[in-house]
Amino acid sequence: MLGGSRASDGGSGFDMGKLMLPAIGVGISVAAMAAAYSLSQGSSKKKKGKKDKGPQVTGPKINVYFGSQTGTAEDMAKSLAKEGIKRNFDMKAIDMERFEPLDAAGTNCIFLVATYGEGDPTDNARSCFDWLQDEGKEGDLDGMTYAVFGLGNTQYEHYNSVGTFFDRLRCPPNPSLPFLKFRASPIPCPAHVSLCFLLSLSTPAMQPSPPSNQVSSASSCLAFPRPRGILTRPSWSSQCGKLGGQRVVELGLGDDDKDIQEDFNQWKDLLWPALEEHFGLESTEIADQGVEYRLKVSTFTTEKAAMQVASPKSSSGVDQTPTVEMTVTCNRELYSAEAGRSCRHLELDIQGKGVSYETGDHVGIMAANDENLVNALGYRIGCDLDEWLVVEDDGGTSPFPCPCTVRHALTKYLDINGAPKKKVITAMAEAASDDGEKQRLEHLASKKGKEELTDYIVKGRRNFLDVMTDFASVSFSIAQVIELLPRLQPRYYSISSASNVTPVSVHVTAVVVADEMEGGRMFKGVCTNHLYSLSVGSHCEAFCRKTPFKLPKDPSVPVVMVGAGTGLAPMRGMYLHMDHQRREGASLGESMLVFGCRTSKDDFLYGDEMGQMVENGTITHLVTAFSREVKGERPYVQHRVKQRAADILRMLDAGGHFYVCGLTAMAKDVKKSLIEGMVELRGMTGGEAEAYMEKLGKEGRYMQDVWSS
Ligand SMILES: Cc1cc2nc3c(=O)[nH]c(=O)nc-3n(C[C@H](O)[C@H](O)[C@H](O)COP(=O)(O)OP(=O)(O)OC[C@H]3O[C@@H](n4cnc5c(N)ncnc54)[C@H](O)[C@@H]3O)c2cc1C
Ligand SMILES: NC(=O)c1ccc[n+]([C@@H]2O[C@H](COP(=O)([O-])OP(=O)(O)OC[C@H]3O[C@@H](n4cnc5c(N)ncnc54)[C@H](OP(=O)(O)O)[C@@H]3O)[C@@H](O)[C@H]2O)c1
Numbered sequence: 038m039l040g041g042s043r044a045s046d047g048g049s050g051f052d053m054g055k056l057m058l059p060a061i062g063v064g065i066s067v068a069a070m071a072a073a074y075s076l077s078q079g080s081s082k083k084k085k086g087k088k089d090k091g092p093q094v095t096g097p098k099i100n101v102y103f104g105s106q107t108g109t110a111e112d113m114a115k116s117l118a119k120e121g122i123k124r125n126f127d128m129k130a131i132d133m134e135r136f137e138p139l140d141a142a143g144t145n146c147i148f149l150v151a152t153y154g155e156g157d158p159t160d161n162a163r164s165c166f167d168w169l170q171d172e173g174k175e176g177d178l179d180g181m182t183y184a185v186f187g188l189g190n191t192q193y194e195h196y197n198s199v200g201t202f203f204d205r206l207r208c209p210p211n212p213s214l215p216f217l218k219f220r221a222s223p224i225p226c227p228a229h230v231s232l233c234f235l236l237s238l239s240t241p242a243m244q245p246s247p248p249s250n251q252v253s254s255a256s257s258c259l260a261f262p263r264p265r266g267i268l269t270r271p272s273w274s275s276q277c278g279k280l281g282g283q284r285v286v287e288l289g290l291g292d293d294d295k296d297i298q299e300d301f302n303q304w305k306d307l308l309w310p311a312l313e314e315h316f317g318l319e320s321t322e323i324a325d326q327g328v329e330y331r332l333k334v335s336t337f338t339t340e341k342a343a344m345q346v347a348s349p350k351s352s353s354g355v356d357q358t359p360t361v362e363m364t365v366t367c368n369r370e371l372y373s374a375e376a377g378r379s380c381r382h383l384e385l386d387i388q389g390k391g392v393s394y395e396t397g398d399h400v401g402i403m404a405a406n407d408e409n410l411v412n413a414l415g416y417r418i419g420c421d422l423d424e425w426l427v428v429e430d431d432g433g434t435s436p437f438p439c440p441c442t443v444r445h446a447l448t449k450y451l452d453i454n455g456a457p458k459k460k461v462i463t464a465m466a467e468a469a470s471d472d473g474e475k476q477r478l479e480h481l482a483s484k485k486g487k488e489e490l491t492d493y494i495v496k497g498r499r500n501f502l503d504v505m506t507d508f509a510s511v512s513f514s515i516a517q518v519i520e521l522l523p524r525l526q527p528r529y530y531s532i533s534s535a536s537n538v539t540p541v542s543v544h545v546t547a548v549v550v551a552d553e554m555e556g557g558r559m560f561k562g563v564c565t566n567h568l569y570s571l572s573v574g575s576h577c578e579a580f581c582r583k584t585p586f587k588l589p590k591d592p593s594v595p596v597v598m599v600g601a602g603t604g605l606a607p608m609r610g611m612y613l614h615m616d617h618q619r620r621e622g623a624s625l626g627e628s629m630l631v632f633g634c635r636t637s638k639d640d641f642l643y644g645d646e647m648g649q650m651v652e653n654g655t656i657t658h659l660v661t662a663f664s665r666e667v668k669g670e671r672p673y674v675q676h677r678v679k680q681r682a683a684d685i686l687r688m689l690d691a692g693g694h695f696y697v698c699g700l701t702a703m704a705k706d707v708k709k710s711l712i713e714g715m716v717e718l719r720g721m722t723g724g725e726a727e728a729y730m731e732k733l734g735k736e737g738r739y740m741q742d743v744w745s746s
């Protein structure tokens with residue numbers, strides 16, 4: 038094992054928190070690190086109870102709260118807090134769940150909050166969000182200084198609405214003044230458009246709706262430019278401000294569709310001087326920080342030895358949605374043998390598992406990394422996959438349940454297949470012993486190397502092992518790997534079955550992500566390949582998640598369903614649900630299913646079943662768009678929506694509901710087609726058509742279940 042990281046049964050503790058690698062080029066070498074690790078062996082007992090208090094700071098206390106679902110805001114909060122400490126602020130990253138609004142008056146808070154679905158906060162930010170919205174009264178946050186950075190993605194309709202809500206801007210005293218401009222990434226933004234945007238933020242349409250992730254309804258500001266960067270107008274009150282808080286720096290907005298880390302860095306460039314000025318501190322210049330290691334990782338040859346040091350906190354790991362073991366009862370191919378790709382239909386039995394679902398809900402799947410990848414990574418870093426681990430942070434909590442074997446951690450807990458973040462490349466540069474490799478990695482991790490890094494990692498779809506293979510002189514211990522890699526996240530799937538037909542069987546329709554890269558290297562998606570490999574009778578760790586994507590209560594209400602590819606999944610649940618209602622004697626209203634795929638013979642998902650639904654009258658209009666059967670422009674579902682706009686509008690006039698599922702880009706174009714249809718057929722202005730869509734959204738009659746690729 039590299040770096041002497043193997044421990045005896047007695048265990049070894051390596052407090053990574055004590056080892057801060059300095060700026061690139063200044064630093065301690067890997068050999069020195071290994072020595073530090075070796076030195077720590079056997080000394081863990083002595084260290085126990087003597088908690089490292091970290092550097093002494095004398096500056097003001099600032100809590101950095103993170104509202105995070107997949108870890109980006111959390112990582113940012115942790116790195117911000119570390120940087121803050123170096124700048125003499127007493128900063129701490131705290132889970133938003135632990136924000137106590139009634140104790141917040143007079144404190145200093147930074148909020149890093151992500152947006153999901155219909156302008157929804159993350160689960161851990163929900164209660165704070167609700168409090169700010171419904172319960173907070175003027176004066177509750179008196180004297181609280183605060184700053185907000187929102188995390189979002191411009192692909193989504195409700196771009197960064199949670200960050201914006203936390204930092205809610207109210208109507209200006211003189212609305213005729215131009216009042217919005219962009220500092221970090223200028224976007225041409227005429228004053229009247231800006232005004233509309235801001236006003237739309239304070240209309241009820243932008244009020245967050247009932248808890249749900251990912252499923253959204255129409256919003257009011259679709260046609261306005263999406264701001265990215267920093268909104269400048271600190272003098273206005275915000276949601277926190279309304280309650281008495283004092284904002285120290287403008288709202289920062291990060292766009293995950295581009296470079297959210299860069300957006301965050303730009304915001305930090307404004308934050309530090311603003312904080313220093315606010316607290317009357319001298320400005321601090323700090324050197325490039327390098328990569329910090331904060332976890333204490335101990336390894337053991339037996340579970341028994343590991344159990345002796347594991348604390349209850351490390352056994353449970355950080356909070357994750359509880360899962361159940363669903364039993365696979367069917368796993369079959371949906372595409373033709375000629376399609377050249379695979380789409381699986383799975384049926385997961387939940388009988389007696391204590392979970393339930395309703396038509397239109399999601400299932401979250403906890404996948405496992407590919408066994409070969411785990412073995413190859415174990416071999417590359419030179420670790421024994423059967424060793425036992427206990428991992429703890431300063432507070433004794435582990436990022437995942439411990440003790441577990443290294444193999445289990447690499448298989449179930451760590452995202453070893455995802456695109457390595459810049460931090461990982463920086464750490465690799467620090468750890469490379471070959472000068473040429475070090476320089477190359479430093480370049481990739483630098484501002485200048487940004488595009489090359491994107492080409493190499495994102496376009497080249499390289500994972501951690503791919504990069505470790507390309508840079509052979511990089512050496513990491515398992516402790517460093519655990520520190521550097523994020524936690525493997527659940528993947529969500531729109532349930533494709535109907536709860537009134539198969540209440541204890543959850544169906545999944547998943548297209549398998551497998552692409553051949555240059556040189557013959559295969560990129561394989563984690564979860565879909567895991568699903569592909571599951572045999573009947575095996576288990577799948579998963580949970581069900583409620584969504585508001587629901588059919589109207591009254592089956593006679595018309596419905597329009599639009600889905601491309603696997604976007605058909607929830608629509609299948611819906612037509613099966615309606616079919617059951619019909620067989621039970623309900624009188625169904627008019628219905629239209631608009632479905633798009635490449636060809637009628639290769640990927641016409643559930644084509645026979647859809648045919649039967651048309652024959653038995655469950656679906657009144659089946660409209661298809663086979664994009665690769667014609668020459669010239671590819672017909673897509675949005676084109677069909679436009680062509681059938683007259684029928685669709687008639688159905689909507691009769692109180693109908695409209696559903697869209699699939700890629701965000703497709704959903705945007707579908708909405709555009711509908712608006713164009715209204716303008717052309719009804720003589721409405723663009724504004725009127727948008728207002729109509731907004732009304733549908735508010736009434737819960739325009740629902741989207743979308744994701745970005
Ligand atoms: C609400 C919701 C509902 C969904 N419903 C469905 C559904 O019904 N059916 C369905 O098939 N899908 C659905 N999805 C998508 C699904 O959740 C997964 O994203 C999808 O199946 C891919 O998962 P994966 O683990 O196989 O791929 P991943 O491993 O997550 O890879 C997915 C993509 O991430 C990028 N990526 C990953 N690793 C790297 C790397 N090392 N370098 C560069 N790029 C990388 C690539 O673009 C890759 O294609 C849904 C998503 C959401 C949010
Ligand atoms: N997060 C993920 O990794 C993930 C997982 C599953 C699905 N998805 C995405 O979700 C979508 C559905 O996946 P899938 O593989 O089932 O579908 P798919 O087979 O790639 O596409 C289904 C149909 O949609 C068409 N299409 C492509 N881009 C479109 C657009 N902008 N607007 C409207 N139609 C469009 C396709 O046309 P052409 O291809 O012929 O142009 C095809 O006819 C895909 O676009 C896919 O990228 C993402």
Ligand SMILES: Cc1cc2nc3c(=O)[nH]c(=O)nc-3n(C[C@H](O)[C@H](O)[C@H](O)COP(=O)(O)O)c2cc1C
Pocket residue numbers: 104105106107108109110111151152153154155156157159188189190191193194195196197198251293297743744
């Ligand atoms: C399923 C899904 C839905 C999302 N919905 C939105 C959204 O409505 N608005 C938005 O601005 N960003 C949206 N995002 C982008 C996230 O907010 C963004 O990726 C953020 O960096 C995630 O932060 P986290 O990792 O801390 O949870 C969505 C992302 C996903 C995966």
